[in-house]
Amino acid sequence: MILGTDGEKLSKRHGAVSVTDYPKEGYLPEAMLNYLARLGWSHGNDEVFSMGQFTQWFDLDHLTKSPAQFDLEKLLWLNNHYIKQAHNERLAGLIRPIMEQSGAQFENAPDLAAVIALMKERAPTLNELAGFAMLFYRQPAPDAALLTQHLTDAIKPALAQYAEQLKTVEWTKEALSAALKEVLAAHKLKMPQLAMPLRLIITGQLQTPSIDAVVELFGRDVVLARIANYL
Numbered sequence: 001m002i003l004g005t006d007g008e009k010l011s012k013r014h015g016a017v018s019v020t021d022y023p024k025e026g027y028l029p030e031a032m033l034n035y036l037a038r039l040g041w042s043h044g045n046d047e048v049f050s051m052g053q054f055t056q057w058f059d060l061d062h063l064t065k066s067p068a069q070f071d072l073e074k075l076l077w078l079n080n081h082y083i084k085q086a087h088n089e090r091l092a093g094l095i096r097p098i099m100e101q102s103g104a105q106f107e108n109a110p111d112l113a114a115v116i117a118l119m120k121e122r123a124p125t126l127n128e129l130a131g132f133a134m135l136f137y138r139q140p141a142p143d144a145a146l147l148t149q150h151l152t153d154a155i156k157p158a159l160a161q162y163a164e165q166l167k168t169v170e171w172t173k174e175a176l177s178a179a180l181k182e183v184l185a186a187h188k189l190k191m192p193q194l195a196m197p198l199r200l201i202i203t204g205q206l207q208t209p210s211i212d213a214v215v216e217l218f219g220r221d222v223v224l225a226r227i228a229n230y231l
Helices: 019-025 029-038 051-057 072-085 088-101 112-122 126-136 144-150 156-166 173-187 191-203 211-218 220-228
Strands: none
Touching (some): 088 112, 144 191, 156 220, 211 220
């Protein structure tokens, strides 16, 4: 018997679906196999194992007679583990169709595998990974109120200086980070004071990975063009 987190028989009111629906929800097959194998069976304290290990370890003596509890949070954790372990090119092939349905624009955009390498650490499902990656494949539309709050007249001179540095700086995360710190020091600013408006201008949102990594992936031409729109 499989129970929900409330200890009652698993049913649709717990959100139970057919196992074939889980790929649509963004779960990798190896995560589902690992989770289902562990549901009602154990091998010591091992939580993560390959199918090769499972077929080698499995025996009936370690099946539990008590009902098993289906824990969605644990499944999400396991799925995130396998997403982090998966090759970025494979993940790109899996999430690209999801992103296309959301209107992703891949022409003249960053390499999707490189974006995935940056974004996959915190993605519990492929669907959420696709959502995270979308900021690189759509035109930014920053909220006007947020722009007013973060892109002030006091910040624009620093932004202009940073744009000038971007024209000639070596296009690596390390060099971009050093250039940003140089501008901050010259204008006596703290990182969020410049990073926040940069995020808004380049991606349209405030929550992103580190700004130097984002700038590197977008590329020189795109970043300079987007900054120029606000100077």
